[in-house]
Amino acid sequence: MLNGIPINYYIMLCAVLFIIGVVGVMARRNAIIVFMCIELMLNAVNLLLVAFSTLHQDASGQVFVFFIMAVAAAEVAVGLAILSMVYRNFKSIDIDLLSRIKN
Amino acid sequence: MIKLVALIPLFPLLGFLINGFFGKKISKGLSGTIASLAVLASFVVSLLIFMDLEEHHEMTSHAVNLFAWINSGSLNIPFEFLVDPLSSWFLLIITGIGFLIHIYSIGYMHDDEGFSRFFTYLNLFVFFMLLLVLGNNYLIMFVGWEGVGLCSYLLIGFWYKNTAYNNAAKKAFIMNRIGDLGFLLGIILIFVTFGSITYSEVFSLAGSGSNSVITAIALLLFIGAMGKSAQLPLYTWLPDAMAGPTPVSALIHAATMVTAGIYMIVRSNVFYSMSDVASEVVAIVGVTTALFAATIGLFQNDIKKVLAYSTVSQLGLMFLGLGVGAYSSSVFHVTTHAFFKALLFLGAGSVIHAMGGEQDMRKMGGLKKALPITFMTMLIGTIAISGIPPFSGFFSKDEILAHTFEHSPVLWFFGMVASILTAFYMFRLLYLTFYRNFRGTHEQEHHLHESPKSMTIPLIVLAVLSILGGFLGLPEFWGFTNWMHHHLDSIILHKNPSVLNHTTEWMLMGIAVIAASITIVVAYMVYIKKQTLPEAKDEKLTGLKKVIYNKYYVDEIYNLIITKPLNAMSDLFYKFFDKQVIDGFVNGVGSAVVGMSSIVRKAQTGHIGVYIFSMVLGIILILFYSFI
């Protein structure tokens, strides 16, 4: 029988992962990396949901994770399609560069 | 039979709709026929209902509920018609005279391009007037009241291409509106006080109201009547209303619409019987108006204006009657006045028609030969209005004056003077128009002709009515039953029986007849023997004459004390308040937004990085304020 872990540890871990994602979004210029960081943030939240689901012995949390995965999959599909389109037109996926083509 | 009352206003409404929608497509003859038939049908139904009511006299008052109209909280107003002696009598006057005027209009307006429009308005007017009279509560009366105001606006400004006519129409509308406000406030006060506006309920509760409230209601209603029935100080619209076609003047401004005020006060006689103050005000305003308008009438040269001031003066007499509690006498005078005033207006219309639109009496004269029927009927009308027995005007006027004498000899004296003046200016009109030599152009003289049958027949009918109308209310001390009193007995809740002895009544009557006769002779001396003519040039008048000729400068005074300050104030408000404050505020808001956004928009760089940074900062702030 495995002994339990305090929920606070999970909270801290997820907060750290989430913030790594945030910093990545802010610090990187490559749109794909930014995208990946967003995935990282989503996964931090997923992990926390599962942790709480187990804590409260409620399956809803894990079901939410399924939905988040579905949404993430859809998002990635569309997002990557957009990025490939952008790359095809501008030969770059630098978000700072993309900011300058607003006109 | 009484159930059919809804048909009465329905026919003119149908006529209005048909003429309104298809008037341009159908021929003039058909258009006029439809309109006239609609009113005739109403007249027939009214007559049947009237006779039904007479036969079953014990059932004096019937409410016919058509549908629930307003149901809101404690306010329940059914759309009900009331058939009682008063309303059935007014129905007869409105539809009867209205029908004759419709017939007349077919002849009078036959050359006008707005022929079907004219009949549309006429039918609509009759419809609203019937609604006014038929309603079983004040609100329906108010709807009709406003409706006739609207129609009067439309009809006065019928020849809308003329600016002066349009202004006259607007003036009538605004003057009426002042009165309407009083009427509306009166209705609201009635509702607040009694919780109902249905006549029977209100009148049965009236005794419970405090005296001051009753007086306030009576005075507010009287303000409404002042506007509609052209009493001082709101009378100025009526003479200007002569801008409309002559049948309109006859229908609206003599026979029906202006009597709405009388009808309303007779309907509400309970309030006036209970409030001495209000009655006194009504009597004094009435007699002042009668005298005031009569003096103006003395110096008018426009044939229609003379008649208009005579109408104002006669209405003043009717209000005098109301003020002294002689309600049925006033209704009687309304009736006879409707006969002879419609006759006089239509006769004047016939003269104007023959003169090719000329209305100035100084350019007429000697029309007796050219227009025999018109002359005869006009003569009858003039005698009737002057109060010569046995013509109708004599009886009704005498009744009012007798009651006034009983109430106050001073008021009687002024009323008497007003009626003597009436005789004078009416005969002046007659002499200047029909006697002596023709003073117009040769072209006009050549053009002179008697009017077509459609115009003369109504004249003849009205002339007969003017002669015989007096027999509706023969004096009781002559030993007759006064049919009018008898008929309206159930309506007048507080009776005011005559206490004069027969000698006094004979004396009053004698004074009236002798005075009127002398006046006619004087008028004859002045205008036939001495061949006096009104000054051709207005400037030559002096003193009091000039003041009266200019209608006491009432219009000018109104202009000075109301219109000019209002204009000046509007100008000031426009220049200062509107231009500076409101425009400044609106423009200020606009330029402030523009200015602020020109600063804020710098934040909209389009750099995704900046957005992300601000978003994260926002999250930090939210978390900080929510949890720490």
Next chain:
Amino acid sequence: MLGYTITQWLFGVLSLMAIMFALMVVFTRNPVNSVLYLVLTFFCIAGHYLLLNAQFLAVVHIVVYAGAIMVLFLFIIMLMNLNADTEPRKHIVTRVIAGCIGGVLLFVMVGALKGAEQLQLVQGGSSQIGLVKNLGKVLFTEFLFPFEIASILLLSALVGAIMIGKREKTVEEIGN
């Protein structure tokens, strides 16, 4: 071992690895390496799921994220021929500011979560809810409607991705 149970050891190791790999995702210059580090991070997270006795979710996570999504990323990166040399870099000031803001956010978050349920132990081992049977029951009863909506979402994403990814005709082609 130092007073920790196996679970706690596993938790600590997996957490450390997850954080490290996540940091590597952000700080590696070569996008391909970034993707690979992210895959490793996801494996660590899957390990956490196993620790929490959510076996089915762990498997799905690996299949969907590590298997499908990350391969898609990798595929796109390869397609665009991105590498460390073409990688654009933010200004150093921006990166420092980003780090600072991240630190502040962490600080605030930790502060905000300090009052959370302290020392409540997550008893992963005895939990039965992560089993496919239990999850399926909840998913197809209570969450049936959102489940169907999710299918529509995926369908529309599919159609949308195809629409966007389709090569548009250039102006010259239209002209011809």
